[in-house]
Structure formats: structure tokens, C-alpha cells
Amino acid sequence: MAVLGERIASYGDWRRDLVAALRRYVERVADLEPGESAVRAGVGELIERLATERVSIALVAEFSRGKSELLNALFFSDSKERIVPSSAGRTTMCPTEIGFEPGRAGSIRLLPIETRRRSESLRELRDFPEIWEEFAIPDGDAETLRAAFAMVQQTRVLGRQAAAALGFGGDDEDDDFVEIPRWRHAVVNFHHPVLAQGLVLIDTPGLNAIGAEPELTLRLIPESDAVVFVLAADTGVTASDLEVWRRYISIHHGLGRFVVLNKIDGLWDELRTPGEIDAEIARQVEAVAAALGIEPTRVFPVSAQKGLVARIQGDAQLLARSRIKRLEAALASELVGRQQEIIANKILREFEAVVSAQRTVLAARRRGALEQAAELEGLRGRNIGRVQYMQSRIQGERSEFESSLRRLHGVRAVCSKHARAALERLGGRRFEGAADAARTQVAASHFLPGLRAASMTLFAQLRDDLSAADGVATEIGTLMATMYRDFSRDHGIALGLPVLMSLRRHRDELDRIEKVHLRHLGALWLVSFGRRELMQRFFETVLKQAEDVRRSAGREFQSWLRTVLGPLEAHVREHQSQLRRRLESIDRVVEAADSLEERIAEIVQLRLAVEQRLEFADQLAAPVRRLLRELASTAEVATA
Numbered sequence: 001m002a003v004l005g006e007r008i009a010s011y012g013d014w015r016r017d018l019v020a021a022l023r024r025y026v027e028r029v030a031d032l033e034p035g036e037s038a039v040r041a042g043v044g045e046l047i048e049r050l051a052t053e054r055v056s057i058a059l060v061a062e063f064s065r066g067k068s069e070l071l072n073a074l075f076f077s078d079s080k081e082r083i084v085p086s087s088a089g090r091t092t093m094c095p096t097e098i099g100f101e102p103g104r105a106g107s108i109r110l111l112p113i114e115t116r117r118r119s120e121s122l123r124e125l126r127d128f129p130e131i132w133e134e135f136a137i138p139d140g141d142a143e144t145l146r147a148a149f150a151m152v153q154q155t156r157v158l159g160r161q162a163a164a165a166l167g168f169g170g171d172d173e174d175d176d177f178v179e180i181p182r183w184r185h186a187v188v189n190f191h192h193p194v195l196a197q198g199l200v201l202i203d204t205p206g207l208n209a210i211g212a213e214p215e216l217t218l219r220l221i222p223e224s225d226a227v228v229f230v231l232a233a234d235t236g237v238t239a240s241d242l243e244v245w246r247r248y249i250s251i252h253h254g255l256g257r258f259v260v261l262n263k264i265d266g267l268w269d270e271l272r273t274p275g276e277i278d279a280e281i282a283r284q285v286e287a288v289a290a291a292l293g294i295e296p297t298r299v300f301p302v303s304a305q306k307g308l309v310a311r312i313q314g315d316a317q318l319l320a321r322s323r324i325k326r327l328e329a330a331l332a333s334e335l336v337g338r339q340q341e342i343i344a345n346k347i348l349r350e351f352e353a354v355v356s357a358q359r360t361v362l363a364a365r366r367r368g369a370l371e372q373a374a375e376l377e378g379l380r381g382r383n384i385g386r387v388q389y390m391q392s393r394i395q396g397e398r399s400e401f402e403s404s405l406r407r408l409h410g411v412r413a414v415c416s417k418h419a420r421a422a423l424e425r426l427g428g429r430r431f432e433g434a435a436d437a438a439r440t441q442v443a444a445s446h447f448l449p450g451l452r453a454a455s456m457t458l459f460a461q462l463r464d465d466l467s468a469a470d471g472v473a474t475e476i477g478t479l480m481a482t483m484y485r486d487f488s489r490d491h492g493i494a495l496g497l498p499v500l501m502s503l504r505r506h507r508d509e510l511d512r513i514e515k516v517h518l519r520h521l522g523a524l525w526l527v528s529f530g531r532r533e534l535m536q537r538f539f540e541t542v543l544k545q546a547e548d549v550r551r552s553a554g555r556e557f558q559s560w561l562r563t564v565l566g567p568l569e570a571h572v573r574e575h576q577s578q579l580r581r582r583l584e585s586i587d588r589v590v591e592a593a594d595s596l597e598e599r600i601a602e603i604v605q606l607r608l609a610v611e612q613r614l615e616f617a618d619q620l621a622a623p624v625r626r627l628l629r630e631l632a633s634t635a636e637v638a639t640a
């Protein structure tokens, strides 16, 4: 398998090992009180996240630049034949997602083009399996696979008006009939080693087709981990190539953007020396870089077709000339390597946060046992008066602690009230209300400014809600910081500072969605001549995206609340039980029910048990930490 495939496979293996290590951790941590249920829930969330982790690559370009052929060369050369159809003229008629969903049989699912009349977004349509046509692809059956792929080429011919109703204008306005794609979207599920590791490929049709499908412009392309923009050496950078670049790629993907200059085999002129050919390729690379405004090192000259042929025929020399490997190596290290590092850092940070809550409570318990032992040892050989004095001191501590607790309850009530208000602003009901108002406004707008205004109002409200929630988070954070400080000063409960939270990321995401949306709105208005159903479908996709941001912000807020309120509570409970234990000990010594030495021995036992538990906790976490630290960048680990 090629470098890229190997890299993706090793990333998949690593993720699987990590999930297995986390699962073992969860199983064994069940016996490790206190706080074991919170730890299990937290680690459970991490496992779920890792299991659904995918790396996606979208190929975007004008038609016939060789996107499909590049997919064949990069990923499917093991099959020893051309799997994704690639031919002169327009081939890929509808966006095609290629991946493997475990637990689902091999198949191609096709969404008929007529569904464009419906107002639901593509993502919502995924929830209606009955409107997709599904064809099975038995494992390892390359013939059926190819036949399945051939379906993405299908077209149908419609009368001009019927075609226009689906968003297609004919090239020639005088034509009575228009040829349109038969399908709107294709999802191919097949068991291929690289896809099984969580790689998703998105093959797209050329410019005309991209524009009409909001899901593609608003979500599939911007949200993929890498976008490969393909140009061809024989056509150079045409006006429509630039249009694709400018509209769909340049605004996203600062990182993870790869420009491929395909078909360099066209420059392999037998009458020129290899040096001359290389110089010509270098010159074209420079020209492409200048036209797109990027560094020449970001342009990868290749011959997809020769790369595929070389791989199928095992021709090493041809493979080297195709220069496919340099592109592959860049995708492997920049895309997969970066993705893996990001995931490793994130999971490591969250794992430590989850684990440390439990650890600090255990550490506090250990410290308590040490202090209590010292306290009792100090009573050796003292008279009963001294013991009684100690007893009254602990009672005093306890009543002080109880008054702190009352204050904490007061502060918590205030925090809960604020939090409820913030969660309401981030809630589904409020969003639905705003969305409905915007829908009504969109339906009533006959002009572009009306449409713009409707979405801008909606986005402004959402942004306000996020800012309000941020404000509440700051307020709660400040209140809790005071509480942390007081409990540390008055009762020796050391918690550091509460974790802060900001929904900045979500606001940025909203800004991005709005920006892309407004940008496409104008263009779409022009091509669709204000056709209502197209505009509405477009708007539904935007609403769905905004809704996702809102939901994720709500979830983040809630999980932050738990992390900011949870630890103090756990420590307070721990402190309470320590006070109770200390008082019990001293009471028994006063009553002379137990000898002092017996109590001391008991506390030493308690401390040893806690120490064992701490050690056990570290042992449990060690395999997980090892897997994560291997890959997390050292700089970030140091600050975590």
C-alpha cells in the first residue's frame, strides 16, 4: 500500500489501541472510588469521540481536471484497475462520498435529483432512507463496484422548464431539452482497508454543479480536513478554475489546502531533455502559484494517470516520473500527521482533566490522614484536658466549615440561576422561534436584500445569545474563583483556579458560516433568478449549520458547568467526612473507648490504603498516557 494509505492505516491502528486502552481503563476504574462514575462518564465521552473520528479529503476542481483519476492513483491502485470512472468530458455528475461505515453492508446509495424540490437540507434527507436508491456491493467484487460507480455518471433529459424547476438552466437558452444529472448525491460504502480506517473521500463535479448544491459549498467542502484543488497542465489556470478557487477554496482551509497541477505527462516531450522538461514543469508551477497567490511549494505537479498505470503495472520508473509520491507524502504528514497530533493533544488534555479530579480528592484524603495522624500523635502522653481542648478545636473547625458551606450553597444558587438563563438563551426553543421568524421573512422576500436581512437578523441574535452565555460564564467563573480562594484559605482545600470557558470558537464558526452564506447568496440569486425553492433549500442548510453551532455551544456550556462546580463539591464532601472522622476519633479517645495508639494505627492503615489507591490510579492511566504522549507535541504537553 502507498505511503498515504500506510499512514492512515497506522493512525487507525493507533486510534483502535487507544480506544482499547481507554476501555480497559473504564472497566478497572469502576472499583476506584471516589468519583469513579464521573471518571467513567468522562472517559466514555472520549471513547465515543474517537470511535467516530474521521479524516476527510475533498477533491474540488472544474470538470475533467482529473479529480477522479487522482483518487484512483492515490487510493485504489491496489485494485489493479480504474475503480472511480474517469474519462474525457463531464464524468462525475454528482458529489460522491466514498467511505466505509462499519456495520453497514457494502452499497451505493443514490439520492434522486428530484429531491431538490424538497426543502429539507441534504443532511436531513439522510434520515429518510426510503428516498435513497440503494444497490448492494458485495465485498471484494470489483466488477459490481465499478458498475456502482458508473451510476454517478448517469444523466437524464428533461424539458427546459422541468429542468429549470430543479435548478438547471440549459447552456443554450433555445434548447427545448436539457441534460441533467440523474442523481443529486451518492454515498458509496465499501470495505477497503484505508476507508475502514476512517478515511472519507469526497469527489465533486465541476463548477456548475458545485454551485447548485448548498450542502457542498456550505458544509462538505469547508468541513473536510483537506481540500485538494486540481488544475491541469494542458489547460493552465482558466477563468473558471479561478472562480472555483476563489469561491470555494481560498476562503477556507488556510491549512490543509493542497493544489495539484495534474497531467504533467503532457509535457513529457521526447524531443526535450529531462532537464528541459523539469524546467518547464517548474515554470508552470511558478505560474500557478502566482495566479493563486500561494507559495510554489504548495503546488504539487503530478500525473495521476501515469501514477495509476505505474502502480498497476509495478513500474517504479514511471511512478517516479508521475511525482505522485511527493503529494502523498505531503498529505500523509500534513493531513494525517497533523490530525493525529491535534487529536492526541486534545484527548490527553481531557483525559488528564477527568482523571485529575479523582486524583486530587484522593490526594486530599491522604493529606488529611497524615495530618490527623500527626494530630493524634501530638496527644501522646498528654492529659485529658489537652485531649478535650483538641476536641473543642475540631468542633470549632466543623462549625466554621458549616458556615462556609452555607455561603457556598448561596453562591451555588446564584450560579444556577444565571446558568439556567444562559442555557435558555442557548436552548432549542428560542432558536426554533428565531428560525421560524427568519423562514417567514425569507418566504416573503422578493429581493436579495430581504433575504440578506433575514439571515443577518438571525445570526445577530445567535451571536448575542452566545455572548450573553459567555458573560454568564465569566460571572460564574468569578464567583467560583472567590469560593475556591476562600475554601483554600479557610479550610486548606487547594483547587487552584476554576477552568474558564469562552464560546469564542462558536462565535467564530457562526461568523464563518454567515460569511460563506452571504457570499454564496449573491451568486446563487443570480444563477437561480431568485427561484424560491432553491433559495429556501439553501437557507435550510444554513439554518441547520447554525443550529449545530448552537447545540454544540449549549453542550459545551453544560459540560463546563460540571467541571467548574464539580471539583469543589467533591472536595467539600471529602473535607466533611474527614472532619467527621477526626471528631469521631477524638470522641472515642475522650470516652476512653479506644486507646490512642489504636486510633493512630487505624489512621496509618487508612493512609496506606489511599496511597495504594493513588498508585493503582497511576498504573491504570499509564497505558493511555503512553499512547497519547507518543504523539502529542511536546510543547503542548508541557503546558497541559
Ligand SMILES: Nc1nc2c(ncn2[C@@H]2O[C@H](COP(=O)(O)OP(=O)(O)OP(=O)(O)O)[C@@H](O)[C@H]2O)c(=O)[nH]1
Residues within 6 Å of the ligand: 061, 062, 063, 064, 065, 066, 067, 068, 069, 070, 085, 086, 087, 088, 089, 090, 091, 092, 093, 204, 205, 206, 262, 263, 264, 265, 266, 302, 303, 304, 305, 306
Ligand atoms: N494525460 C493525462 N490525462 C489525464 C490525467 N489524469 C486524468 N486524465 C484524463 O483527463 C480526463 C478527465 O479525468 P477525470 O478523472 O474524469 O476528471 P474529473 O476531474 O474527475 O472530471 P469530472 O468528473 O468530469 O468533473 C480523462 O480523460 C482522464 O483520462 C493525467 O495525469 N494525464
Ligand SMILES: [Mg+2]
Residues within 6 Å of the ligand: 067, 068, 069, 085, 086, 091, 092, 203, 204
Ligand atoms: Mg470525476
